[in-house]
Amino acid sequence: MQFESGIDFARKLDDIDPLARFQQEFSIPTRPDGSREIYLCGNSLGLQPKRARDYITQELDKWASLGVKGHFDCDFPWMPYHEFLSESSAALVGAQTDEVVVMNSLTVNLHLMMVTFYRPTRKRYKIVIEDHAFPSDHYAVESQLRHHGVDPQDGLLLLKPREGEELLRIEDIAALIEREGDSIALMLLPGVQYYTGQLLPMAELTQLARGKGICVGFDLAHAVGNIPLQLHDWNVDFACWCSYKYLNSGPGSVAGCFVHRRHAQDTQLPRFAGWWGHDKQTRFRMENRFQAIPTAEGWQLSNPPILSLAAIRASLDIFTEAGGMAPLRDKSEKLTAYLQFLLKAEVGEFISIITPEDPEQRGCQLSLCCDARHLSGRALFQRLEENGVTCDWREPNVIRVAPVPLYNRFEDVYRFVEILKTACNE
Numbered sequence: 001m002q003f004e005s006g007i008d009f010a011r012k013l014d015d016i017d018p019l020a021r022f023q024q025e026f027s028i029p030t031r032p033d034g035s036r037e038i039y040l041c042g043n044s045l046g047l048q049p050k051r052a053r054d055y056i057t058q059e060l061d062k063w064a065s066l067g068v069k070g071h072f073d074c075d076f077p078w079m080p081y082h083e084f085l086s087e088s089s090a091a092l093v094g095a096q097t098d099e100v101v102v103m104n105s106l107t108v109n110l111h112l113m114m115v116t117f118y119r120p121t122r123k124r125y126k127i128v129i130e131d132h133a134f135p136s137d138h139y140a141v142e143s144q145l146r147h148h149g150v151d152p153q154d155g156l157l158l159l160k161p162r163e164g165e166e167l168l169r170i171e172d173i174a175a176l177i178e179r180e181g182d183s184i185a186l187m188l189l190p191g192v193q194y195y196t197g198q199l200l201p202m203a204e205l206t207q208l209a210r211g212k213g214i215c216v217g218f219d220l221a222h223a224v225g226n227i228p229l230q231l232h233d234w235n236v237d238f239a240c241w242c243s244y245k246y247l248n249s250g251p252g253s254v255a256g257c258f259v260h261r262r263h264a265q266d267t268q269l270p271r272f273a274g275w276w277g278h279d280k281q282t283r284f285r286m287e288n289r290f291q292a293i294p295t296a297e298g299w300q301l302s303n304p305p306i307l308s309l310a311a312i313r314a315s316l317d318i319f320t321e322a323g324g325m326a327p328l329r330d331k332s333e334k335l336t337a338y339l340q341f342l343l344k345a346e347v348g349e350f351i352s353i354i355t356p357e358d359p360e361q362r363g364c365q366l367s368l369c370c371d372a373r374h375l376s377g378r379a380l381f382q383r384l385e386e387n388g389v390t391c392d393w394r395e396p397n398v399i400r401v402a403p404v405p406l407y408n409r410f411e412d413v414y415r416f417v418e419i420l421k422t423a424c425n426e
């Protein structure tokens with residue numbers, strides 16, 4: 001697509017945007033003077049769908065009027081409430097409905113999955129992650145190694161970009177798998193890397209690693225609701241994601257988990273168990289013989305927090321109404337390409353973009369390194385905030401900017417770059 005500078009062009013793109021009406025489904029934060037923020041931070045916390053309040057209120061009302069009976073005979077009973085989220089969650093990650101479950105939080109689910117899928121032997125005991133993994137993933141993996149008596153110095157293989165580079169090269173990951181394959185038990189990688197915004201080729205990596213007998217898991221925190229996924233067809237073993245970024249389900253909201261059907265149906269797989277993962281027909285017999293549900297639900301521990309699930313249901317309904325990931329991705333590619341175009345045209349001398357240029361290798365986020373006339377990257381970020389832009393800063397040196405197709409307009413992107421340009425030239 002040929003882009004032009006000037007606000008009229010941004011408005012023209014908004015006028016022909018088939019998803020434009022979804023912006024009014026969200027509450028956009030306002031500044032003290034009542035004007036709307038330019039919110040480009042869906043990579044950290046997605047905005048509130050206005051209907052979340054109604055969905056949550058519905059559950060509060062049921063609780064008030066029905067008490068414990070809210071579990072059973074009413075609209076959206078609490079007993080199976082998580083099941084109301086499975087179909088739309090499965091559509092977002094390219095899974096069968098019985099391969100996904102909404103439960104716990106992201107790091108908890110990573111641990112639960114490693115309990116099942118990290119089964120070290122004397123010969124095959126190493127775990128591959130990236131050197132710059134999100135700290136929670138690093139801590140989780142290190143603690144799993146130690147839990148099994150493996151010294152992370154020996155058992156943790158860290159993927160690093162080459163000297164002077166920011167991005168991971170697929171050929172380097174392939175070489176590591178080739179070299180160390182027989183000793184690797186698990187490879188846990190992000191779908192989209194949180195710092196650089198790099199989208200990894202999950203299908204290719206899964207095939208490479210599984211070909212060597214390595215179990216493959218993905219942390220999809222920055223990928224779900226951002227890019228189309230096909231976890232089932234890609235043959236991924238497991239995946240985990242949070243719901244508070246691109247899934248707009250509220251701070252700390254309940255997370256999602258995928259277990260490929262070939263594992264989910266195996267009720268004998270070792271796991272940490274709780275009563276919510278037990279066969280639904282006999283759950284209340286209180287017999288103390290755990291029998292796993294033969295789906296991803298078999299990894300649930302506790303009955304879930306319904307108020308949080310109600311917010312997720314509100315959000316997932318919007319994704320369904322928008323037509324799923326295909327139209328969203330279509331707009332997202334245009335929004336991000338437009339952002340890249342304006343950045344190069346208006347502030348190219350001050351800003352470098354570390355996220356890949358190729359849309360196949362990124363989601364909506366661009367990560368910017370800044371060298372303005374008089375301001376450090378951090379000071380520039382502060383200037384953006386003072387002028388009504390919400391994006392985020394990540395140490396050591398990146399401003400992350402994420403235009404989100406459900407609620408961002410092309411004009412938001414235009415105005416962001418105008419503010420950035422003024423700050424760069426101070």
Ligand SMILES: Cc1ncc(COP(=O)(O)O)c(C=O)c1O
Nearest residue numbers: 105106107134136194219221242
């Ligand atoms: C890639 C990644 N992994 C893990 C986490 C931690 O998730 P949680 O606090 O929901 O466990 C986050 C974000 O907070 C993240 O971006």
Ligand SMILES: Nc1ccccc1C(=O)C[C@H](N)C(=O)O
Nearest residue numbers: 043044045134194221244252394
């Ligand atoms: N949950 C949060 C609470 C407070 C501040 C940030 C977060 C994030 O989620 C950060 C995000 N994971 C990131 O990619 O940096």
